[in-house]
Amino acid sequence: MKNALSILSALLLGAVIAIPAPAGAGVIYDYSVDGSYYGTRDSGIGTGTISGTLTYDASLSSVTAVDITVGSLGSFTTIYGNAFTPALVYLNIENSNYLFQLELDTYATLGSGATTQIDSNSGLYSLPGALYVGTPSGSLTISAVPEPSAWAMMLLGFAGIGLMAYRRKSKAAFRFA
Numbered sequence: 001m002k003n004a005l006s007i008l009s010a011l012l013l014g015a016v017i018a019i020p021a022p023a024g025a026g027v028i029y030d031y032s033v034d035g036s037y038y039g040t041r042d043s044g045i046g047t048g049t050i051s052g053t054l055t056y057d058a059s060l061s062s063v064t065a066v067d068i069t070v071g072s073l074g075s076f077t078t079i080y081g082n083a084f085t086p087a088l089v090y091l092n093i094e095n096s097n098y099l100f101q102l103e104l105d106t107y108a109t110l111g112s113g114a115t116t117q118i119d120s121n122s123g124l125y126s127l128p129g130a131l132y133v134g135t136p137s138g139s140l141t142i143s144a145v146p147e148p149s150a151w152a153m154m155l156l157g158f159a160g161i162g163l164m165a166y167r168r169k170s171k172a173a174f175r176f177a
Contacts (some may be wrong), residue, residue: 007021027058027111031142034049037124040049040132040133046072049069051066056110058111062109074098076094079092080092089103089110091106100136103121113143116135116140117138117140120137124136
């Protein structure tokens, strides 16, 4: 009876693990944003670096969080607009003085977690008035963070190995006389 219960629970666990989740369901990609910008001759903002993070939720098909620092222009954390076309993903983020318009890659690229580039049509604009002041460039790469399901599988694997070692140690060894 005990052996049948063990086999039944192993089959049930295997069935639950084998059932695939719907495509894009609950998949969140954390992108690392790295790049640079240069200001227009008349803007006086010079050049600088772009760094930060961008979180893309594939189940919602949208960017849900940003924290990007653009050199001396400051930190951009407020999502002002999030639009998608079949060709590009547009993201407008702002702080109190500037609007950072990002043109990224396609929905398919962001939704698959692939590395992508900041499109050349992206721009930096001063607020109010949206006067063009600079051009950003750079890349978005996926941060190497396992998904929760991967963590669960690793923990189950470690628990299984520990259980096997425990059971093997507690059984009497078979001996030849």
